[in-house]
Amino acid sequence: MTLPPQVIAAIQKIDIFMERYPTLTQYEKLKSLEKQTGYSKAYFFLLGFTVISSIIYGLGGSKLVTDLVSFVYPAYMSFKAIDSSNAVEHTQWLTYWVVFSFTTIFENICGFITDFIPFYFFLKVAFFIWLYHPKFMGAGLVYTEVIKPFVMPYLNSLQKKTAAVPTKKTE
Numbered sequence: 001m002t003l004p005p006q007v008i009a010a011i012q013k014i015d016i017f018m019e020r021y022p023t024l025t026q027y028e029k030l031k032s033l034e035k036q037t038g039y040s041k042a043y044f045f046l047l048g049f050t051v052i053s054s055i056i057y058g059l060g061g062s063k064l065v066t067d068l069v070s071f072v073y074p075a076y077m078s079f080k081a082i083d084s085s086n087a088v089e090h091t092q093w094l095t096y097w098v099v100f101s102f103t104t105i106f107e108n109i110c111g112f113i114t115d116f117i118p119f120y121f122f123l124k125v126a127f128f129i130w131l132y133h134p135k136f137m138g139a140g141l142v143y144t145e146v147i148k149p150f151v152m153p154y155l156n157s158l159q160k161k162t163a164a165v166p167t168k169k170t171e
Contacts, residue, residue: 011042015041015042053065056068062121066128069125070124070125070128074093074096074100077089077093091140092132092137092139095140098139098143099142099143100128100131100139
């Protein structure tokens, strides 16, 4: 039985991904398993990924999955950005965390609304991936179009008030 070309292309993409991240994907173990069984290592990788995903979903439900998606990769990239001298990376991840914080606060305050939105957690995963994905950089857009116009008038007012307060000099 031959596989459709789309499946073959998908398997090749998975193989490329596994070669790129050998420690994460346990590439060598999967390669030896492929030799022993004759089945593609991509099948075993997908099986392992499905089992781990199912366990995570079973333990914490969709809330845990969305929290992991919206936190783990951005935290990793933020750690990398701290050690880099690239100001664009610093801005991207600081902006992401500002948007993440506002979204989390809004969700906690208006949590009852989320019960009425069908597939809320799937939409939330897609939203957070859109926020941090390098192709879209949605966090910058949300910050400049939604958060900044709402917050900046209050920050400017607060800065003026604190600037007007005389500071006490210590000798």
